[in-house]
Amino acid sequence: MNRQELVHSIREKQSYLCIGLDTDLHRIPRHLHTHADPVFAFNKAIIDATKDLCVSYKINTAFYECMGIRGWESLQRTIEYIPEGIFTIADAKRGDIGNTATQYAKTFFDTYNFDSVTVAPYMGQDSVTPFLAFTDKWAIMLGLTSNEGSKDFQLQRMEDGEYLYEKVLKTGAGWGTPDNLMFVVGATQTEQIARIRALVPDHFFLVPGVGAQGGDLAEISKRGMNKDCGLLVNVSRGIIYAGNGEDFAADARTAALQYQSEMASLLSSIAPAPAVGV
Ligand SMILES: O=C(O)c1cc(=O)[nH]c(=O)n1[C@@H]1O[C@H](COP(=O)(O)O)[C@@H](O)[C@H]1O
Numbered sequence: 001m002n003r004q005e006l007v008h009s010i011r012e013k014q015s016y017l018c019i020g021l022d023t024d025l026h027r028i029p030r031h032l033h034t035h036a037d038p039v040f041a042f043n044k045a046i047i048d049a050t051k052d053l054c055v056s057y058k059i060n061t062a063f064y065e066c067m068g069i070r071g072w073e074s075l076q077r078t079i080e081y082i083p084e085g086i087f088t089i090a091d092a093k094r095g096d097i098g099n100t101a102t103q104y105a106k107t108f109f110d111t112y113n114f115d116s117v118t119v120a121p122y123m124g125q126d127s128v129t130p131f132l133a134f135t136d137k138w139a140i141m142l143g144l145t146s147n148e149g150s151k152d153f154q155l156q157r158m159e160d161g162e163y164l165y166e167k168v169l170k171t172g173a174g175w176g177t178p179d180n181l182m183f184v185v186g187a188t189q190t191e192q193i194a195r196i197r198a199l200v201p202d203h204f205f206l207v208p209g210v211g212a213q214g215g216d217l218a219e220i221s222k223r224g225m226n227k228d229c230g231l232l233v234n235v236s237r238g239i240i241y242a243g244n245g246e247d248f249a250a251d252a253r254t255a256a257l258q259y260q261s262e263m264a265s266l267l268s269s270i271a272p273a274p275a276v277g278v
Pocket residue numbers: 020022060091118144145146147184185186208209210211212213234235236237238
């Protein structure tokens with residue numbers, strides 16, 4: 001999916017919600033365990049209940065890889081089930097020498113046909129550029145993450161007073177374009193987000209950390225939105241585990257609808273659609 005299509009979908013659905021399919025076999029409702037593929041049965045019900053409310057689904061591969069071959073099968077069924085026109089993210093946080101990175105890119109873009117992959121930039125340019133060589137596919141590079149450990153390296157100051165994450169963002173931005181590169185910016189990093197938006201004004205940010213990690217949707221939207229919206233806000237546990245009974249999918253829809261409604265009003269107040277013909 002290209003940037004124009006993504007922006008169009010955000011405007012049309014009045015949503016920049018990304019739902020994280022962090023599906024844990026041990027947390028899904030009991031009645032699903034009679035299915036041949038309980039993880040896919042769960043994902044299918046969540047997708048059916050929420051596909052009109054979100055513009056993206058993020059599949060965190062850890063939750064699938066831990067189940068071996070069965071997990072990869074659930075992942076494949078899930079990616080194939082996500083409707084056309086919804087932006088898909090393989091949250092795999094890959095990063096390796098160029099020759100190996102090319103194989104990771106082929107895995108997620110050719111074999112599984114995801115629109116994007118999350119990548120860790122620690123190994124530098126040659127570990128990221130293989131993900132940028134595919135038409136209408138995206139690399140989503142870790143910028144400033146949502147977790148406590150972001151203080152260990154990312155929020156350390158360099159000799160010139162700049163944070164390490166700022167150097168990473170500025171350097172990384174030169175490897176791709178706002179049409180094929182996004183950055184991960186944690187929703188818990190409210191104090192930094194305006195600074196990050198100033199550094200990379202045009203790029204999309206994937207913003208995880210709303211819901212279970214306590215990030216504030218309104219605050220990050222006010223500080224991080226650009227004229228194209230420029231945000232994909234991910235919620236995983238806060239939506240998919242909103243309920244755990246027979247009605248879990250309806251409960252997930254209710255939670256997603258709350259986020260989408262808030263997003264619609266934030267979009268109209270912060271980044272209203274340009275008038276037709278402008
Ligand atoms: O790259 C990510 O998606 C990511 C980056 C980050 O800084 N923090 C973060 O929580 N994530 C992921 O975003 C999702 C957050 O899940 P919830 O906290 O359940 O909404 C998980 O899949 C995390 O692995």
